[in-house]
Amino acid sequence: MKSKFLIVIAGPTAVGKTSLAILSAKKYETGIISADSRQVYREMTIGTAKPTKSEQETVPMHCVNLVSIHDEYNVGLFEKEALDILKAAFEKVDIYILCGGTGMYIKALCEGLDLFPDIPEKVRQSIHQTYETEGLEYLRQWLQKEDPGYYASVDSMNPHRLIRALSVIRHTGQTFSSFLKGKKASRPFKCIYVMLDQPRDTLYDKINARVDLMLENGLENEARNLYPHKHLKALQTVGYSEMFDYFEGRMSFEEAVNEIKKNTRRYAKRQLTWFRKYMPGPRFHPEDHDSIHSHIEKGIGL
RNA sequence: GGGGGUGCGCCGGAGUGGGAGAGCCGGGCCAGACUGUAAAUCUGGUGCUUCUAGCUGAAUAGGUUCGAAUCCUAUCACCCCCA
Numbered sequence: 001m002k003s004k005f006l007i008v009i010a011g012p013t014a015v016g017k018t019s020l021a022i023l024s025a026k027k028y029e030t031g032i033i034s035a036d037s038r039q040v041y042r043e044m045t046i047g048t049a050k051p052t053k054s055e056q057e058t059v060p061m062h063c064v065n066l067v068s069i070h071d072e073y074n075v076g077l078f079e080k081e082a083l084d085i086l087k088a089a090f091e092k093v094d095i096y097i098l099c100g101g102t103g104m105y106i107k108a109l110c111e112g113l114d115l116f117p118d119i120p121e122k123v124r125q126s127i128h129q130t131y132e133t134e135g136l137e138y139l140r141q142w143l144q145k146e147d148p149g150y151y152a153s154v155d156s157m158n159p160h161r162l163i164r165a166l167s168v169i170r171h172t173g174q175t176f177s178s179f180l181k182g183k184k185a186s187r188p189f190k191c192i193y194v195m196l197d198q199p200r201d202t203l204y205d206k207i208n209a210r211v212d213l214m215l216e217n218g219l220e221n222e223a224r225n226l227y228p229h230k231h232l233k234a235l236q237t238v239g240y241s242e243m244f245d246y247f248e249g250r251m252s253f254e255e256a257v258n259e260i261k262k263n264t265r266r267y268a269k270r271q272l273t274w275f276r277k278y279m280p281g282p283r284f285h286p287e288d289h290d291s292i293h294s295h296i297e298k299g300i301g302l
Numbered sequence: 303g304g305g306g307g308u309g310c311g312c313c314g315g316a317g318u319g320g321g322a323g324a325g326c327c328g329g330g331c332c333a334g335a336c337u338g339u340a341a342a343u344c345u346g347g348u349g350c351u352u353c354u355a356g357c358u359g360a361a362u363a364g365g366u367u368c369g370a371a372u373c374c375u376a377u378c379a380c381c382c383c384c385a
Contacts, residue, residue, distance in 0.1 A: 013341075038341055048341080074338040104340050113337055124339095155335055158344040164337090180337070238341045262330085267341050273334065 004090045004189035005300055009099040010035075010106055010275060011196030012268035014206045016286030018051050020196070021099035022059055023289070024296075028095045031060030033082050035100025035109065038237055040066045040073055043226060046219045047239035049210060069226070069234040072121065079108040086189065095300070096189075103274035112185025117172055124167045131159055142166060147175040192299035194292055195275060197283040207264045214239065215257065223247075238263045 007028075009021050021032050034040070038048040042065045050064060062085050067073050082098075082105075089096050098109060107113075131139055139162040144151040146169050154161050165176040197203075223243035229235055230244045239260050246256035284292045 036341085037339090072338095075340075076338045079338090102340065104337080108337080116338065119338080155344055158336075160339065160343045161336070164339090168338095176337095182337085233339050233342080236339070236342055240341095264341080269332085270334095270340085274336085274340085277335090 002094055003301075004086075005095045006086065006110070006189045006191045007095060007097045007194060007296055007299075008106060008110065008191050009097060009194045009196065010101065010103070010279060011286070012203060012271040012275075013101050013264060014049070014210050014268070015196045015198060015203060016206075017099050017101065017196060018049075018055065020194075020286055020289075020292070021097050022051070022055055024293075025059040025097050027293070028093075028097075030093050030095050030097060031062065031089060032097045032099050033085055033109075034061065034063045035078070035082075035098055035102050035105040036063070037073075037075075037078075037102040037105060038234070039064050039100075040078075041069045041234045042067065043069045043229075044222070044234065044237070044240070046214050046217050046222045047237065049214070069229055069232050073234075075104050075108050076113065076116070078105050079113060082109045090189065098191075101271050103271060103278060107278055110187065110191045112183075112187070114179050114181045114183075116168060116179050119167045119171050123171045124163060127163045127166045127170065131163060136162070139163070139166060143169075147177055150175065150177040150180075190299070192296055193279055193281055194295065195279055195281060195283050196286045197272070198285050203268060204265050207268060208261050211239075211257065211261045211264060219243065220253075238267055 007024060009017050009024070011017055025032050034051075036048070038044060039050045040063055041048070044050075051061065055061075056064065063078065063081060066081070086096055098106065100106065127139075136157070136159055139159065140151075140156045143154070143156070143162055143165055147165065150165055154165065156162065168174075168176045168179065219239060220243060223240050224247065226235060226240060227244060227247055230240075235241070235244075242251075242256040242259040242263065245251050245259070246253055251259065282295065284295070
């Protein structure tokens, strides 16, 4: 059987992943899987810088508009979905493209996540409720008692981490750490990483310009339509949260716009931190197509 | 032109008014963590150095004093009032 390759195009927001991915998909006559935790939602378009409709039609594109903001979605579901897509795709082609900025989704697909049982939302909510009433310190002590091993390594100041671990413990009766094997999954394909980056100030200029463009394209109106659902997980998103603050009079329109730009820059920063740690290797300027394609072809073994 | 006030580390604020604090709060920025919320969530740093410590420092230049961000003089900048 011939080797299969997944070209992973990753990088901070606004760096130019999508256009490179489309270009590459045309070149290799293949399709794209989006690794983006917000573009999966049908109802969010402008604020997530989703590929345009015509872009989505030029090449096969998966995991965009896949679910509703009312659906439960997470990295585990993404992993499963993406593996299915690749399995079908590699029946016909040898190369596929993964493109996105959600580092954890990329890692899940390329290296796999340890298997965890599904935790009912009710369990999580109940622990969250305990957090609300008893506070962080209570959860810390609880976890320390139930799973001292994980407690030693977890960021115990982070409520999300504690709530997740305690949910698993309560639902399964086993420690959280007992599920952590930390072994890379073996995949029937090889990943070729194309990490995009460019000087920080250029990237920040692009981010600011793109936010202005989103506003021209009607971000405010899109946010207004989604406002009734502002409590949903999917709507805890840069570009929407700030608009909601504006709608509720907590800031002026101008302040909200500046906050969106700032928070997007910070988001990009966090992405860069993640990629630096989990995806070392060469970095490419998004327009340096020659270097990028020779890197890919070297990876494929041409 | 005359009188008064204010001036500190990237920015804003509070505070102190002879025994320093590279101190406090907020912001910005930088850096980091992160195995099912990941565009989320969380942490740290932010004068310099050889970094468990040391050095420089309170607009600028002088002065008084054992000791000055604090008092005095001059200059500069900004603000207010009167012309």
